[in-house]
Amino acid sequence: MSVNRLATGGLVDRQTPIGFSFDGRPLTGLAGDTLASALVANGIGLVGRSFKYHRPRGIVSAGPEEPNALVEKGRGAYREPNTRATTIELYPGLDVASQNRWPSLRFDVQAIGQLASPLLGAGFYYKTFMWPAALWERLYEPAIRHAAGLGRLSGAPDPDTYEKAYAFCDLLVIGAGPAGLAAALTAGRTGARVILLEQDFALGGRLLSDTVEIDGMPGPVWVREAEAELATFDNVRILTRTAAFGLYDGEIGAVERLTDHLAVTPAGMPRQRLWTLVAVQTVLAAGAIERPIVFGGNDRPGIMLAAAMRTYLQRFAALPGRRVAVFTATDDGWRTAEAFASAGVPVAAVIDARRDIAASVRALAGDVPVFLGARVLDAIGGQSLSAIEVIGDHGRRRIAVDGLAVSGGFNPDIAMTTHLGHKPRWSDASLAFVPDAMPANLAVAGAAAGRFTLAEALADGARLGAAAAGAAGKPVVAAPAWRASDETFAVGPLFHVEGGRGKAFVDLQNDVTDKDVAQSVREGFVSVEHLKRYTTLGMATDQGRTSSVNGLAILARLTGRTIPETGSTRARPPHGPVAIGAFAGLHTGTHFKPTRLTASHGWAKEQGAVFVETGQWLRAQWFPRAGERDWLESVTREVDAVRSGVGICDVSTLGKIALSGPDVGAFLDRVYCNTFSTLPVGKARYGLMLREDGFVMDDGTTARLGEDDYVLSTTTVNAGKVMQHLAFCHQVLWPDLDVQMVSVTEQWAQFAVAGPRSRALLQQLFGPAADLSDAAFPYLACGTFPLGATMARLFRISFSGERAYEIAVPAGYGDALIRALMVAGRDLGVTPYGTEALAVMRIEKGHVAGAELNGQTVARDLGLGRMMSRKKDYVGRLMAEREALNDPSRPTLVGLQPTVPGVRLRAGAHFLSLGAPATAASDEGYMTATAFSPALGHWIGLGLLARGPERIGEQIRAYDPIRGGDVVVEVVNPVFIDPEGTRVHG
Amino acid sequence: MRIPCPYCGPRDSSEFAYHGDAAPRRPADGDAAAMATYVYLRDNPAGPMEELWYHAYGCRSWLVVCRDTRDHTITGAKPVATHGATA
Amino acid sequence: MRYSLLSLVSHALGGNRDWKPAWRDATPQPSYDVIVIGGGGHGLSTAYYLARDYGIANVAVLERGWIGGGNVGRNTTIVRSNYLLPGNIPLYELSMQLWEGLEQDINYNAMVSQRGVLNLYHSDGQRDAYARRGNAMRLHGIDAELLDKEGVRRLYPFLNFDQARFPIQGGLLQRRGGTVRHDAVAWGYARAASDRGVDIVQNCAVTGFLREGGRITGVETNRGAIRAKKVAMAVAGSSSEVAAMAGLRLPIESHVLQAFVSEGLKPIIPGVITFGAGHFYISQSDKGGLVFGGDIDGYNSYAQRGNLPVVEDVCEGGMALMPAIGRARLLRSWGGVVDMSMDGSPIIDRTPMDGLYLNAGWCYGGFKATPGSGTVFAHLIARDEPHPAATALTLDRFAQGRVIDEKGQGAQPNLH
Structure with a gap:
């Protein structure tokens, strides 16, 4: 049995000894113990070191309010710093170590800092370390950081979930x-x-x-x-x-x-x-929670809250001292004296600051020496308590003790x-x-x-x-009446004993003393919020549970106010520190956000595709083939294949919104800057959507599949935002319009089939019954065709500038469709392509995408000003007409190409006129997107350039100092390939 | 915060998207100054406010919620259609 | 009384009994040249620079509570000037330069610590956007480096490089960025301004404005009317409420932004890291606490407290970025009420009311701007024309369409 374990009593299981270790020392406790009670039972009083002065500290409480006994629990990646010994349940193999000490708990070199403590009063660091300025980051601050902090994180990923x-x-x-x-x-x-x-x-x-x-x-x-x-x-x-x-x-x-x-x-x-x-x-x-009392040396190991001592004695059958005194201003302290007597270890003395004690309370102490109207002035000792100095009617008296139970009241x-x-x-x-x-x-x-x-x-x-x-509507019942044993909880005002020689701590963990509070008051920090921030009182891991009220009481006395006049204690969550991992739950690592996969994902994976995150979606970025040296070679091949034959790209991630009702045309007229009410059945049209402040929000195509039946597409990243916006426009602005809408992004799998042979591929897929001739299904046509067991939607739209279609089937058929498309296109040399090739081709065609639709551009900036209808009202019209947004000096979309072939262009470079200094005043815009054009054999770029359209043919600098780039480029038409637009019919 | 969606019942506010003050009405008469006021200026009161929330992860309805900005107390939510929006 | 090691020693020898108040707790006089409403970082720095740069020391700073009780003490202490748009960059860089000499200037150690601010990117598009921003900074003469993944790994090997939903590809690094001990900024400016004759009046709430014709000539307070030639508002969080007393509506909503600190830990994070795939930023204080934050809660609020979903969201970002912090415990959270403006950028301008000046709309950016904001606001008040570093931050830019929208989110304050 451990040295300080009582032979009987308590709620521990004497039949189940548990081995654990503290600072590498093997110890034994019992089932039902906390680490703290096991340490008490083993007679270990020195458990930790304080924050600032590295003073030796023991266990103060028996609960989560513990300010002193913080340990590192576990090893390696499992190490958990600052864990309160009072809340750790003992289990076999529990491995804990003291913290904030070096080289050992008993001998901590930083404890010499105490000698300089007069220099280290409240806020000392605000008053020095300023000269020379350069030494702050190099010398002073690293020293402070090294000394500060409590326990250590492992630095390894948390292995738990x-x-x-x-x-x-x-x-x-x-x-x-x-x-x-x-x-x-x-x-x-x-x-x-x-x-x-x-x-x-x-x-x-x-x-x-x-x-x-x-x-x-x-x-x-x-x-x-x-x-x-x-x-x-x-x-x-x-x-x-x-x-x-x-x-x-x-x-x-x-x-x-x-x-x-x-x-x-x-x-x-x-x-x-x-x-x-x-x-x-x-x-x-x-x-x-019981309240400590502030007096000299009140931080010595062995000084404990009175109720906590009782918990160790009576719940854990562990003796927190062999010769203990009680220092109290409450009736409850006397119950601790009684508990010691019951355990057969009568206390050395009871010191009560009050004089009027009920006889029944007085009787709890039995015949031990009692000092009424007395105080403990100082606690004496080093790494453990050896004596207390009591001041009262009998003058001063020193009492040898190894433990002191303190009860200043209950919060x-x-x-x-x-x-x-x-x-x-x-x-x-x-x-x-x-x-x-x-x-x-x-x-x-x-x-x-x-x-x-x-x-x-x-x-x-x-x-x-x-x-x-x-x-809650349950049958009303009479509240049960339980009979409880009698007890009293009288308390007298005692927060602080002045005049002791030792340091008197208000906040034990942060080493804030009564002198620090006094100095703060002298310096004008008399608001409780100022005091807290200036001294750090109440900001320790116990969140002020053991310190706030005492601090407030001392502040009140120093400023001649009552406690309620001085302030109150308002807390903010969390009440009790909570592991950051718990707040995150399972949303960590690859599960940080949901991963959305398209219907062809499994097929693309089989092809060895490289994937890229696009919002929450994973999309195939390119499809490398054996022998290709890098991504550029793969992407170039894919672009060539589309422009010369036929390629397939999964575009299911684009947002899709189904609209129906007689007023859809009128509704779309109000949410797009261009006109949709004239869109015939069986046709699709490109639309540009503005925010109410006149800037571009999104773009996409809308197809009219039937009289009252439309499907609208959005960019991938804006799908949710556009849905919310359209719902707002309908429900809040124009509820009178007869329109219904629903997001169908997840319901349809959609593939672009692009290239001069795209029609041949689709004809092969649909069979001869489908008439895909240009007469029957011209550019911008849309329609529905039977395909196997389902119906497929077909749209003749093009992002690549080639003849192209998009085919959509219910998402469940998506995997079958991609495989069917590949089979149908086998003899045509069909090539799957990813988002990189898609991006190359859109840049070659000067189509805008996310880099230009960045929320900072208006239609005019993008060369799309002519899309803005003058014949109707729509969201954003009035604000887009503002003069500043039509200033020709606003950066406007242009194409860029290097004057020296082979030079690479990079997005993010800024434009400077030739000869202009590289300063902010010369900044004329920036490169939004670049690509290597296989057709042109050199790099090309899109950019937003001040007065851009007037400057076609001019040479300017693409200045990219952050990557060491500085390239002369020529301003060109942003449509690099087929500016006449004939190939969509080719 | 829990918002009493009139269609779905009380739901955590994280299911909703916030738009802001429900008071401003979109001007319909083509007055640019009135439109700028609608787009940019807000009363931003400290106290009860009717505001627009969208039940994005629920019924996708826009709601008018009455909430006190000083203490987040919600006293009601109603469909925006009963709000009398202007065209 | 000058602060120095020597003064610490001499006071220590005297038992630390002779320390004097850091600033005078003034009672309001009947009139001043300038009244600054708001004893936060911006109000106090404005008063200091009015006195230092323009010799206008007959100034009162009126604070309804205790100085520094608002956002200057409720932020995550980050300072940086890595902005994108020419309307913002000069102000934040001016501020950065003032931080660099602040302590010697005001004789108060605010622990300006240039430990570097790293913004991570996770896609090619984000990389290019950061290149655009970094190049804009370089054109303004500001330090900026674009790191690749290995460069980031060398700085912060414990970030999640291998098991990430959005793998780190690199980052934009501003080495001159860092952190500053936030409360000390308020106290330091208060002390320095007080030393120059500024009256710092605490527990003095403005309840209305004095007007003569169309001109503001002072304020009504709970401690009586106070006249002034000029009245300046620096009350971010409450800007709309105070402006309403003068009959003004602002392009601002008040929102709550939470911030968090962990228990003290031995040093593990040297600089400031900002996650690019969620909204999360973190640094470690000199006391050892991990100081971190994320998005605003997203609804109008004056409550100075937020809700659990955002706490979870922020911690999810933290764990996704650095799973080593899972076993660190969140110790405290707090909420600041921020002025979210309609374009995400601040407003420093005269108002339509003569004699009333506005400094508002700081969104997430208020703390880092404190010295610069005070400097340019003092200039505006003293000279009646904008400081060269703040010419674009006008109140009429919204109506005119000259918005400064770093994130491109439009007139939706909770998205900035």
């Missing part, structure tokens, strides 16, 4: 102490849907630690019965190891730890689960009530902030409401549980 879950209920109960259990039981019995959250691995809260009774049963027994009853309800879900961390608008966030307590993670089990919970009513029953755990901006109220009776104005549908029970006794907790829980069940 996380997931997200959502749940809805009538009543959400946060905290399974007496109040929470009472609420869950009461509501659960009515059949209301209840979710009960408990951050600990065991239900019960203080009932596991305190010697209280309910209905004559010891706390743990009552908890066992409550848990057994709850387990019989299908309508109650209990989530242990689950901490609610945030109240958001209408939702509560919680994180469930699934494997952190397991020696071996079951395959496929996520480490943590992020819950989004939607409850009709929420009861916050999170209890209260109700009300953070969640303030997350939505509601302020708490200071209670002079409780000497604490208690909930005041409350968010809708949230109620607070028991200690969290400042109602600390067990009887109040049970009554609150029962009342609120019954109310929630009633609100």
Whole structure:
């Protein structure tokens, strides 16, 4: 048995010893232990080092509020820094190490910084390290960064997975102490849907630690019965190891730890689960957190919150000291004295700052020495506590101790009530902030409401549980009445003991002392927000749970204000730090965003295609063949094949919107700048869509398949945006138009069949029954043809400038169609081509695409000004007519080609007139897109050039200093190939 | 935030796309100054506001939602068609 | 009192009992030459440069709460001048240059740390867009480098190069970019302005404007009327509310932008990294916290707090970019109310009301612009003409169509 393990009692399993290690030292604990309780049982007091002065620190609390005992848990990529020893469940092989020390916990060289501490007061770094300026990044800052920080991340990818879950209920109960259990039981019995959250691995809260009774049963027994009853309800879900961390608008966030307590993670089990919970009513029953007292040397290992000491004694049967004194301003501290006496280790003294103590409280200490109206002035020791200096009626007295239980009061755990901006109220009776104005549908029970006794907790829980069940329409029940043992929670005002010699810490982890607060006040940082930011008080990993109220009290005294006049504690989520991985869930790595695949993806993969991300889609970029040296060779071959024969490209990713109704033509007239109401059945037309501010939004073709039946295409990236825009135009602007629309992007697989032999291929596919002659199916025709078991849509449109068609079938036939097209085209030398070849051909034809449709261009910039109808109103017309947008000096679309063949052009280069200096004032536009043109045998580009169309034939510089490029180019017509447009008929 | 979609029931706001203040009406009379005001100027009140949300990952309806910009309290949502938009 | 190592030592020897307030907590006088509404970074820097550059020290900065309580203390501390458009670049570069000499100028260590800002790209199109931007920067004389994938890997080997949905192809690096300790900027300017005679008046809320004819002649406050020859607004987040008191409507919506910090960690991220395939940016503070953020929540808000979906979205971006941070814990989040303008760029201009000057619409860019904004705004107020670095940031550019739209999103504030 470990040195400080009591022989009997507690909720640990003496039959199940568990081996673990701390700083490489093998130790043994028991099932049911936390790391902290196991360390206490093993007599280990020194657990960590503080942030700034690297002072030795021990365990302060027994819960998630722990500011000192932070460790690195696990090894390698599993290493988890800053993990609170008080929340780690012991498991076989648990491997933890202390942090923020070098070379060892006992001997930490940075602790010598304490000697310079008078220089390192609040905000010292704002006042120095300024000369010489160059040394800040090189010397001062690296030194500060090296000394700062707490634990270490491994630097390796997190090997665990996380997931997200959502749940809805009538009543959400946060905290399974007496109040929470009472609420869950009461509501659960009515059949209301209840979710009960408990951050600990065991239900019960203080009932596991305190010697209280309910209905004559010891706390743990009552908890066992409550848990057994709850387990019989299908309508109650209990989530242990689950901490609610945030109240958001209408939702509560919680994180469930699934494997952190397991020696071996079951395959496929996520480490943590992020819950989004939607409850009709929420009861916050999170209890209260004991408050330390600020006095000299109050950070010595061995000084612990009084209730935490009781938890170690009575829940974990671990002795946090062999000679302990109690320093209290509350009745509760006396219960710790009683607990030590019950364990057979009477305390050395009880020091209470108050004088009026109820006799029943006084009796808890038995016959140990009691000092009333007294204070602990200093705690003495090094890496462990050796004595305390008490000041009181008897003057000063030094008492040798190895432990000190401290109780300055209780802070109700009300953070969640303030997350939505509601302020708490200071209670002079409780000497604490208690909930005041409350968010809708949230109620607070028991200690969290400042109602600390067990009887109040049970009554609150029962009342609120019954109310929630009633609100959920369940039969109204009388709230159960549980009988609780008597107790008192009187508290006196004691936050700070002045006059000690040692440093008196307000924020233990961040090493903020009472002197730092005083100095900040001298420097004018008298607002609580300023104090917090200037000193970092309350910004440690405990989020101010152990420091904020004491800081506020000291600030209030120094500025002659009351605590409520000075400020309050408003918290922001998360309440308790949460792993970043948990917020991300499964949306990491290749699952960061959904991957959309086209119907021909499997076929393209078989062909060895190289894929590229286009928004969420994966598209074939090119199809390399054996022997090709690089992408350019493959792409050049694909372009040649299209321009001389026939190629096939999957264009399914373009957005497709089906429109129907008698007013579609009128509607399209209002959303496109050109006219669609004249579009005959069986025809397609290119359209340009503007935003209301006059800039170009998107382009695409619309085909009229039947009298009231249209299909409109968008660019791939704008599919969702255009759908939303069209819905807006219809529903918000013109609901009187009789139009229906739906996105069918996913419903159709669509392929471009392009090149002079494209008709031959399609004729082969459709057979002789389909008349694809130019007379029957001319350029810009559209129609529907039977194809196998389905009907195919055919559009004669061209992006490449060649004779071309697009063929669409229901997506389920897409794979069959691509294979059928390849078979039909085998004798024609059909060649699949990807997005690169597509891009080359559009640049050769001067068609605009994403690089030019960048939201910063108007139709005129793109040479499409003539598309803007003057005969109708449409979205964007008035704003596009503004003078500044029709200024000829706006950069306008041109073609560019190098004056020296063989020179490569690059998009992103800026245009300068020859001879002009390379300065911003000379900037005349930029290259939007470039490609190697197989037909021309050299690089070509598109660009936006000031007064571009006037400058055809001029030579200018394409200046690209960021890649070391500086090329002379000639301004040319942006249509490089077939400017007359005859080949679409060829 | 949970938006009470009149067609789908209460749904998380992440299913919706936000457009902004529902008050501005698109001018129909071809006045460029009025159009610039419609496109660019907003009251941007701190308090209750009727605003346009689009149930993009739901019924694809545009809704008028009444929401307080100071505390995000939502007091109702109705179909935009009852909003009386101008042509 | 000058701050230095020597002053630290001498105060330490005196038990640190002699420190004086960093700035005077002034009570408002009946009138001033200039009233600056808003004791945030921009208001305080404006007051400082009015005093330093134009000798106008009869200035009051009126703050309704405590100075520095707004966005100057609610951002992710990044400074950079890697902008694309000529309307924006000069201002942000002016700002960058002022950051570089700030501490010596104002005798306050704001920890300006030029650790580099890297914007990642994940496609050829993004690369070309960054080349366009980097070249624009170079034409303005600003440092910019385009890194390929290996160049990025050398700087940040722990990024996700191999298992990514959108693989990193490279990045645009501005080495002069970095971070600045945000609160210290407000305090440092307050102290420097106060030393030059500026009155910093806290807990003084403007409730209306004094007018004579069409001219603004002062303000009404909860501490009485205060007259001034000129009144300047620097109240980003509340611009529309304050402008409404003068009868103005602005091309601005107020939105909440959340920011996040992790628990303290030993140094792991040397510079600032911006993900290009989601909206996520991260750096590590000198205290060790990972400081990160992403998109605005996307709906009008004055609440200074956001919601869970954006927290998740930001962390998804973070994990996609650097899966090593999964076991670091998010410690705190906060929300700032930002002025989202209709083109994503700020407004620094006179208003249609004589005597009233506007500095607003900062979107995500306010903090990094603090020194430059103060400089050009002071110039505008003192000279009644725009500073050469801010000629394009006019209020009438919207009606005229001279918008400065870096992202090409149009008049939809939540998309900028």
